[in-house]
Amino acid sequence: MLELARAHYRCTGCGDCCRGWDVPLEPGEAAAFTNFATPLISAERLRGALGRSRQAGIDVDTLAGAAGQCAALNDDQTCAIHAAHGGKAKPRACQIFPFTFVATPAGVRVGLSFACPAVVDEEGPLLDAQRGEIEALFAIAVDGTRYLLRVGDEVEIGEGRTASYAQAEPLFDELAAALERDGRLVERVCRAGALAALLQARLGEQIPFARALDAARGGVEALVGEALGEPAEVDRLSRALFRTLLKSTEPGRAGAMGRMGGALASLFGSGEVRLRGARPDAAPIAVPWKDVERVTPGLGADGEALYARWMGDSLRALTFFGDAAFGLSLAGGLDLKVLSLAVAAFLARAYAAARGAPVVALDDCKRALRQLDAGITHRASMPAGFGRALAATASLDLLREQLGDRS
Numbered sequence: 001m002l003e004l005a006r007a008h009y010r011c012t013g014c015g016d017c018c019r020g021w022d023v024p025l026e027p028g029e030a031a032a033f034t035n036f037a038t039p040l041i042s043a044e045r046l047r048g049a050l051g052r053s054r055q056a057g058i059d060v061d062t063l064a065g066a067a068g069q070c071a072a073l074n075d076d077q078t079c080a081i082h083a084a085h086g087g088k089a090k091p092r093a094c095q096i097f098p099f100t101f102v103a104t105p106a107g108v109r110v111g112l113s114f115a116c117p118a119v120v121d122e123e124g125p126l127l128d129a130q131r132g133e134i135e136a137l138f139a140i141a142v143d144g145t146r147y148l149l150r151v152g153d154e155v156e157i158g159e160g161r162t163a164s165y166a167q168a169e170p171l172f173d174e175l176a177a178a179l180e181r182d183g184r185l186v187e188r189v190c191r192a193g194a195l196a197a198l199l200q201a202r203l204g205e206q207i208p209f210a211r212a213l214d215a216a217r218g219g220v221e222a223l224v225g226e227a228l229g230e231p232a233e234v235d236r237l238s239r240a241l242f243r244t245l246l247k248s249t250e251p252g253r254a255g256a257m258g259r260m261g262g263a264l265a266s267l268f269g270s271g272e273v274r275l276r277g278a279r280p281d282a283a284p285i286a287v288p289w290k291d292v293e294r295v296t297p298g299l300g301a302d303g304e305a306l307y308a309r310w311m312g313d314s315l316r317a318l319t320f321f322g323d324a325a326f327g328l329s330l331a332g333g334l335d336l337k338v339l340s341l342a343v344a345a346f347l348a349r350a351y352a353a354a355r356g357a358p359v360v361a362l363d364d365c366k367r368a369l370r371q372l373d374a375g376i377t378h379r380a381s382m383p384a385g386f387g388r389a390l391a392a393t394a395s396l397d398l399l400r401e402q403l404g405d406r407s
């Protein structure tokens with residue numbers, strides 16, 4: 001039985017998922033693509049259609065689209081292979097996007113990627129109304145493949161503390177519920193992080209899980225008050241990791257972030273932020289960093305609601321830690337989400353700067369979130385040492401800066 005996200009989706013055929021990234025292929029899919037594509041696509045376009053990239057330490061074939069678009073994408077934004085041979089002829093990754101599937105001991109959770117504009121805009125009916133189609137997709141393209149991600153019987157909470165899946169399951173829902181509450185985004189995010197941090201500390205005192213969770217719940221509001229009561233403080237290395245993640249969202253990047261040494265180099269970055277062009281065929285836009293900083297921090301109420309939905313949905317779909325998030329623990333996965341929110345909020349300011357606007361509009365938030373999700377969430381791997389660097393990063397304070405939280 002699939003546990004479907006309470007979310008809306010219907011593909012609008014915008015073709016956005018066929019641009020700006022390299023799609024990993026399964027063994028045999030490169031040859032199948034060439035066979036299908038050769039009679040349909042000019043030799044000139046087909047040249048360079050396939051590439052290679054290193055994912056999780058393994059070289060894989062890819063549909064090369066990072067610097068442009070997939071060779072099979074027609075001018076009317078349809079897929080030449082889908083049009084001629086049906087959806088099942090496409091590589092598995094193309095069939096599955098924007099769905100995510102995470103198998104747990106209690107069932108399979110189905111979520112959606114916010115790299116897809118239709119997901120961001122809540123196009124179409126609820127997933128529940130499309131259960132038959134999604135179950136068919138699962139059976140044909142996902143079950144038994146590497147696209148079925150897993151959360152096992154043991155869940156790593158953080159710093160080597162673990163819980164059984166049955167123990168952790170109510171915690172997942174509680175973390176997501178923190179994001180769905182009313183209030184400022186920074187408070188919601190902080191509540192989820194405080195619950196995980198306090199739980200980790202209580203487990204470290206050898207308190208059994210149920211009692212540790214109860215004790216953690218009791219301390220959340222005080223910790224949130226304390227964390228948000230002090231001015232935000234961000235050290236140099238936190239800024240370095242922020243800039244490194246920001247760079248990995250740039251259009252045209254094939255996904256390699258390099259060694260963590262690159263994080264230090266990013267302290268002295270190019271002074272520009274690269275954004276996706278407004279139209280499908282438009283070149284990336286470069287915005288000077290100083291122009292971005294002139295835009296007032298903050299997302300507005302609708303932008304905050306959208307970003308809370310992005311994080312809450314990922315918590316419910318279990319794509320924020322483990323297999324789906326570079327092998328991070330639950331606490332590490334939350335840290336990455338918070339840092340990603342900070343990057344997305346900065347990108348939203350960059351999109352506003354590109355329009356010459358002094359404040360962020362909802363459309364800037366949407367475009368920034370899609371760039372973020374395509375650049376970070378869909379990466380296959382992070383460099384060694386990433387988890388440690390993340391744990392030492394002032395993610396919440398970076399987010400507070402970008403939201404203009406000065407309380």
Ligand code: SF4
Nearest residue numbers: 011012014015017116
């Ligand atoms: S990005 Fe989303 S809406 Fe656009 S073509 Fe891909 S799946 Fe459809």
